[in-house]
Amino acid sequence: MSNVWQDYKAFWIGAGVILVAILMSMIVVPESEQAVVIRTGKPIAVYNGYDPKAAFGQTGAGVHFRIPLVDKVQRIDKRLLSVDMEQQQVLSTDQDRLIVDAYARYRIIDPIKMVETAGTTERVTQQLEPILSSVLRQELGKRTFQSLLTAERGKAMENIRDGLDREAREYGAQVVDVRIKRADLPEGALASAFTRMEAARQEEAKTITAKGQKDAQIIRAGAEGQAAKIYADSFGQDPGFYDFYRAMQSYDVSFAKNEDAKTILLGSDNAYLKHFKEP
């Protein structure tokens, strides 16, 4: 071992130097990154830049070379990046408040421009964040609460995306999509929404109860009518006899032996008692 080292010392050192030199001048660019080569402060080349048509494998990813120590390499994410907007309170045209949580997706399509203007993707994200907030607030503030919630949301989002995209182009970025992640009521509106929901439910409960009572009443009345018809059909055969027949039954009930009975005085000419006199 020591012999090999001793005998070929120069060779080993030379090989080491060459290896280090190769490693220093080699750039490995993965598929998910684009690399900008900066020579003395000036971007001179882009490897694996964004190209919507290039299939993976045919892009510029892989091994590239640079002049060591002179060329600097800045790596920029090629994938879709996201800008998360902080929760934002939006006032709709009908004076309803809404807390909106949105995100935007963008990618760097012009890495050189991006390096010159913003420097890093983090900074692009930082720059886009307030723009997203203000564009979003402007756009949503033109709409009614209802339209924010429903169909028009799509159109609003398109406008916001286009607005943000215009700004993003300054940084060599392209905004692909803006979306509302959440739209919530703020604290005060939330409480009143709960109250409203509660009141609506109570109203519903009362309506249901009343409807039940109404139905029950109708059912009873219907039955009474039917019963009356049955009675009329039967008793109508001979009203005179019915009067007598019913009176007899009635006396049986009214004058039945009863310990707790009240004493009621009726004149002998009372209509009820007429059959006492004459059958």
Add this chain to the structure above:
Amino acid sequence: MSGRRSPWGGSDKGGEGPSDESGKDGEDNDGDSGSEGDGDRSGDKRGPRNPWLPSGSTPPRRSASIEDIFRTRDPRRPGGGSGGPGGGGGNFPRLPQRPDGKSWLPLGIGAAVVALLALSSVHMIGPKEQAVVTLFGKYARTIDSGVNFTLPWPIEQVDVEDVRTFTVDSIPEGEAEKLMLTSDKNLVDLSYLVRWNIKNLVNYKFRLTDPKESVREVAEAAMRASIAQISLNDALSGAGRAQVEQDVRERMQRILDYYKAGVAVQGVEIKKADPPSKVVTAFQQVTVAQQEAERDRSEARAWAQQLLARAQGDAEAFDKVYQQYKLAPEVTKRRMYYETMERVLRDNDTVVAEAKGVTPYLPLSEVKRRAADAAPDAAAKGGQ
């Protein structure tokens, strides 16, 4: 001695000794005992100061050279070399030597490197998995399940992902309440599941920074958009549930395809759609009201049935009697009259208040007495 050594001011020096002085004393002591090499005393008192020095016959510590440390450690090693302390520099455990007297070590390292390279070029891809091979970062090919060979690391790298198993995302995680606005400005507490898998591994790997998080965010956006289109009742009753699930799935798929995320959304299932916990009592009141209304109705129906049955019975009875009456009207009528009068007048106190000029007299005291006695004193009473 011990008093002097204590840096906290022992009995000898009392409180007056400044701390730095006593510290110096301590150092002096160390020097002393070290050079004296008195086993007992240094073992007792200095023990904690240097745990690496075995008690007793250690030479004084002069330097902290690596060599020294190894030399002093050596005797305590089980099976550690042949030499004792000072027996030749650095007794590392040695590999057996080759016949020509050279070390095996370089060969061993070489073999290990070769083995690692070989290992890193053979890949077993499981039945549900696929892998992306990158050659110096550049996409080379996608490999399927089975045994595959690649160039060794770091030339080619292999990234394996499970592409068939469905990932199930539960949103929200845990049992937290997630309120969403419905089209009628009401709130519904919703939780749902999203099942997805990777449909295009290359896109999945290279297009998005965080595909998993993206799926969640897209699901959230899609679900809120769908819920915002239906009313609270539809959301709660489950009438629109299948439709919402379908909508959200399609919407998610559309967005993710637009991002070229390489994700296939397999299904969205609403686990729970409840009224918010704060108003749940009011919702229960509605249920109670519904049950009460139903109860009212069935009670009325029962009453109606009774009433009708009674009417039919009465009518039937009258018809029967009337048939007989028609055969002999006068006799039947008189018979019924007398029978009834008999029953009525037999059982009761008979009060006839008919004669003119007589003040009807109501024997209240008598009634009370009778009520108190409750005696079946059924003598007919005449009150003129």
